[in-house]
Amino acid sequence: MFGTSGIRGPVGDVVTADLALAVGRAVGVDADRVVVGRDPRESGRLLVDALAAGAREVGTDVVDLGPAATPTVARGVEWYDADAGVSVTASHNPAEDNGIKLWRPDGRAFGERRRATVEGRVREDAFDLRAWDAQGDRERVTDADARHVEALVEGRSLPDPPSVVVDLGNGAGRVSVEALLELGCSVETLNAQPDGRFPGRPSEPNEETLSSLCALVGTTDADLGIAHDGDADRMMAVDGRGEFVPKDALLALLAAESAAPGERVAVPVDTSLAVEDYLAERDVGVERTPVGDVYVAEALGGDVTFGGEPSGAWIWPDQTLCPDGPQAAVELVALAAERPLEARVGDIPNYPIRRTSVEVDDKERTMAAIRETVEARYDDVTTLDGVRVDLGDAWFLVRASGTQPLVRVTAEAREEERTRAAFEEATELL
Numbered sequence: 001m002f003g004t005s006g007i008r009g010p011v012g013d014v015v016t017a018d019l020a021l022a023v024g025r026a027v028g029v030d031a032d033r034v035v036v037g038r039d040p041r042e043s044g045r046l047l048v049d050a051l052a053a054g055a056r057e058v059g060t061d062v063v064d065l066g067p068a069a070t071p072t073v074a075r076g077v078e079w080y081d082a083d084a085g086v087s088v089t090a091s092h093n094p095a096e097d098n099g100i101k102l103w104r105p106d107g108r109a110f111g112e113r114r115r116a117t118v119e120g121r122v123r124e125d126a127f128d129l130r131a132w133d134a135q136g137d138r139e140r141v142t143d144a145d146a147r148h149v150e151a152l153v154e155g156r157s158l159p160d161p162p163s164v165v166v167d168l169g170n171g172a173g174r175v176s177v178e179a180l181l182e183l184g185c186s187v188e189t190l191n192a193q194p195d196g197r198f199p200g201r202p203s204e205p206n207e208e209t210l211s212s213l214c215a216l217v218g219t220t221d222a223d224l225g226i227a228h229d230g231d232a233d234r235m236m237a238v239d240g241r242g243e244f245v246p247k248d249a250l251l252a253l254l255a256a257e258s259a260a261p262g263e264r265v266a267v268p269v270d271t272s273l274a275v276e277d278y279l280a281e282r283d284v285g286v287e288r289t290p291v292g293d294v295y296v297a298e299a300l301g302g303d304v305t306f307g308g309e310p311s312g313a314w315i316w317p318d319q320t321l322c323p324d325g326p327q328a329a330v331e332l333v334a335l336a337a338e339r340p341l342e343a344r345v346g347d348i349p350n351y352p353i354r355r356t357s358v359e360v361d362d363k364e365r366t367m368a369a370i371r372e373t374v375e376a377r378y379d380d381v382t383t384l385d386g387v388r389v390d391l392g393d394a395w396f397l398v399r400a401s402g403t404q405p406l407v408r409v410t411a412e413a414r415e416e417e418r419t420r421a422a423f424e425e426a427t428e429l430l
Contacts, residue, residue, distance in 0.1 A: 001122065002115040003402040005292065006101030008090050011043040015098045017050040019122070020088070023100055024054025026121035028136070029128070031083035033061045035076040035103075037068030037144070038088040039172045039231040041196030043098045047088045051100070056136035057129050065144045067194060069172040069232035072148045074103040074322030079147055084110075089172075092204035092229035095197045107321035109294040145175055151319070152179040152330045158337045161185040162223035165238075166329070167213040169203055170195040173232030176326040180333060190216065196230070203230040205312065207244040210236065218242020224336045226329045233293075234312030235328035239342040247310035248272035249348045252279065254314055254328065257335055258306035259284045266299035266307035266315075268292070269385050270397050270410045274349040290385035292402060297321040353412040354423040358430055360407050363400040367407065370398050370429055389426075394418050396426035 001007060007023070009015050027034060034055050038044035044067075052062040063080045065073060070087040077085040085103035093099070102110040102118065110118070121127065130136075152175070161184035166177050170191045180187050190213055191200030202209045205227035217225040217238045225238030237245040245253075252275040255265040261283035267275060268291040276286050287304050289295040293315065296307035300317040307315040313323035316331070335344065360366045371387050380390040386399020386408075394413035401408055409430055411423035 001119045005091065005402065006099055006109070008093055008097055008099035010096055011098045015043075015047070015100070017046055020047040020050035020100065021054040022122040022125075023118065024051035024086070025058050025127040025129075026118040027084050027086060027102060028055035028058040028060035029121060031055070031060050033063060033080070033082040035063045035065060035073060035080055035082045035085040036088065037065035037070075037073035037076070037085075039070070039090075039196065040067055040170065040194035041090065041095065041098050041230070044088045044196065047098060047100070051086060051088065052138050056138060058127055059130045059134055059136050061136040062138040064138055064140045066140065066142070067172055068144055069148070069175055069326065070101065071233055071320065071322045071324035071326065072144050072175060074107045075148060075151065075320050075324075076144050077103055077105045077107070079144070080141065087231060089231040091231050092234060094203065103322065108297045109322070111294060111298065145178065148175045148326065149178045149182060152326060153182045156183065156330070156334070158183050158185070158334060160337055162333060162337050163221060164188075164333055165190060165213060165217050165220070165222045165225040166192075167201075167205070167210065167225065167227040168192050168232075169205060169228055169230060170198045170200050171203065171228055171230040171232055173228035173325055175232070176226060176228065176329040179326055179330050183330070183333070185333060188216070188220075188222065198230065205229055205234060205236040210238060210244060214238050214242045214244060216242075224333070224341045226332065228325045228329075229312070232325040233323040235314060235325040235332070236312050237332055237341065239345060240340055241342050243342070245341065245345055246350065247312070248275055248353075249345050249350070251275050251308045251310050252348045253335070253344055254308055254331065255279060255306050256282050256284060258316060258331075260305070262303070264304045266296045266304050268296065268309050269382065269388050270399070271310060272351060272353055273395070273412055273414065274351045278348050288382075288384065291399065293323045295385075351412055351414050352416045352419040353410065354419055355408065355410045356427065357401070357406045357408045359405055361405070363405055363407055366430075367398070367400050373429060374398075391422060394422040396422045398426055398430060
């Protein structure tokens with residue numbers, strides 16, 4: 001039922017009102033109060049209503065944020081003295097999908113144990129429904145966005161605020177616009193009207209989908225561009241020349257600026273060697289995790305002071321343990337105010353990396369066979385998430401997708417020919 005990013009799938013098939021009702025009941029068993037919010041998908045209205053009804057049936061009060069970014073919901077668990085948060089969102093998935101993601105009071109997503117508990121209750125219909133006079137209440141609050149903006153700008157000033165174009169992708173990221181305006185930035189928006197059909201561009205922000213943002217930044221005096229996905233937990237960027245900032249370069253840049261010498265940052269196993277090399281020059285170490293923001297968040301603490309994924313999820317644990325796209329937007333704009341983004345990116349190595357995804361009938365069986373072969377053939381193998389093979393001057397990773405019937409292959413070296421050879425070696429295994 002749960003993937004690494006919660007429940008996701010087509011509405012009316014995988015994701016239904018019946019499912020939302022059951023999840024609301026299951027989460028409510030351990031909660032006196034739950035915060036809920038949704039991205040702009042029209043199906044989210046129905047799903048929030050069903051989820052809230054389920055929670056109330058087991059005696060849980062519901063604090064309804066209405067349309068809200070996922071990081072606003074995650075932060076709201078603490079703000080409204082709740083025990084859990086629920087985002088009704090399919091994040092960067094297409095309009096026909098929706099989903100449910102669960103949050104703890106510290107901002108982390110539910111881990112494997114708590115997800116398994118909820119799933120077990122749903123499958124077993126293990127709920128204690130309350131009588132009419134013992135059911136929970138539902139309260140609508142309207143100050144969550146303002147509280148999020150306040151948290152982002154508190155104690156921060158920009159001596160020379162840059163000009164920024166923000167592409168909201170018809171999603172829920174309006175907090176970024178408000179925070180940047182509050183900091184004195186000149187802000188122009190793209191696709192700012194919330195619309196769960198995502199008519200402006202596909203919800204996922206990447207080099208292919210952000211052509212309009214690149215063109216607008218490149219032909220105006222804007223200093224940089226910011227882009228979010230549908231629920232604004234992700235943030236990607238365009239530099240002042242109108243060029244998409246490579247995902248691993250953005251990770252390296254944010255990590256280097258967020259960790260002091262001697263500290264470490266948490267990154268997933270598919271992160272580029274360029275990140276590790278760039279950080280090593282600054283005496284910042286790397287802690288590798290399974291792919292998924294929940295695993296990155298779990299690694300934070302102590303000398304691990306920042307976490308990020310090349311997919312666009314960025315976590316500052318002194319703020320929240322949820323990936324916060326608006327937080328990332330403010331952090332990046334502050335860096336661009338001191339030195340142009342394109343100049344910073346130019347300092348980061350750019351190594352050839354190859355990726356592919358292959359649809360399989362049984363990804364668990366496929367991965368078991370690959371793991372057996374790899375462990376017999378190679379010496380330096382990590383099975384933290386899939387199988388990662390260190391070849392000395394190159395590496396490759398074969399791992400199952402957490403949300404789709406796919407096995408993904410990634411290979412990288414510092415030279416193109418070596419990358420090609422490692423990639424062919426990995427794909428031949430698959």
